Amino acid sequence: MMPKTRLARAGRILFPLAALTALVSCSFVAQGAESRPKGTAFVFGVSEYKAHKLTFPDDDAVSLSALLNRRGWISKAVVNSNATKAAIKNAIEVAAANLDSSSSFLFYFSGHGEGGKDKEACIIPYDGIKGKADLATENWISASELKAWTAKLPTKNVIVILDTCYSGGFIETGASLDLAPQNYGKLDDGIAPSFPLESLGYFNELLARSLASKDQEGPLHLSAAGSDELSFEADTWSHGVFTYFLLEAAEDGDEDGDGKVSALEAFAYAKRRLADAWNKKRADWLYEGRYMDYLPRASGGFRDLVLYE
DSSP states (O other): OOOOBOOTTOOOOOOOOSSOOOOOOEEEGGGOOOOOSOEEEEEEEOOOOSSSOOSSHHHHHHHHHHHHHHTTEEEEEEEGGGOOHHHHHHHHHHHHHHOOTTOEEEEEEESOEEOOTTSOOEEOOGGGEEETTEEOGGGOEEHHHHHHHHTTSSOSEEEEEEESTTGGGGSOTTOBSOOSOSSOBTTTTBOOOOOOTTOGGGHHHHHHHHTTSTTTTSOEEEESSOTTOOOBEETTTTEEHHHHHHHHHHHHOOTTOSSOEEHHHHHHHHHHHHIIIIIHHHTTOEETTEEOOOOOEEBOTTEEEEEEO
16 A cells, blocks of 8 residues: 655654653763653644545554653643644643743644745645635644744753654754755665765764754654655654654664663654655655655754663
């Protein structure tokens, strides 16, 4: 069966947080990411849109939230009809009202996304699609909206993970830890060498570049695809492809052997695995006129945060 894409039209669910306590400190990657008491995570996923349904985003959210609860976070999964624009905004507002400067916060969304060249990237909550030909764009969440909401959080220890099409558009120009074209692929805009996130020994080079960006104090972003790329889910793994390998990183992504997996370690692992297990077989496959190879992206300035204790 042809894998479905998190295309230009759809999203998952979280339940209200009761007690919001937690922190995971940040540090220079060269020194390793330090752990602290539990962080707070809101994990959203939408499969059951009213039209343009997906298969696995709700499973993505449930699986990631369960893993986070086992690995150093207080996490709530919100999926499908509960994962509306208002619910997402409210979750971030609740966090902003209850956290402090030493806290850590994680926001995750899996579902449909919109964007592309000359378009602002958006994630599409459950209420962003009212019918097959009725796209409620007023309920989409743009990159600028999400940035404004997370800017109100009292902490800089923020991780944003997006498994949607065009999710690289949520990373500000110049803030990416990667030089690859936004429509990656040997049959698209090319496969110019990306920064070698595969080795922690290169992190200083990556981070030195990102120091010049305006996004130094913004969230640490992990995005499934470039700003002009589709992302996919697959029956093979019963998850979004990027999310599956991000989950796998909890066991296999500890590059420096310190017993913890940082966000950038998990990203580096997921990026490698996606390139090997997905892109190598699909570089010349077409889905609705688009080549199916793609590349995850990361941003975040000069720090790293623990993702999995």
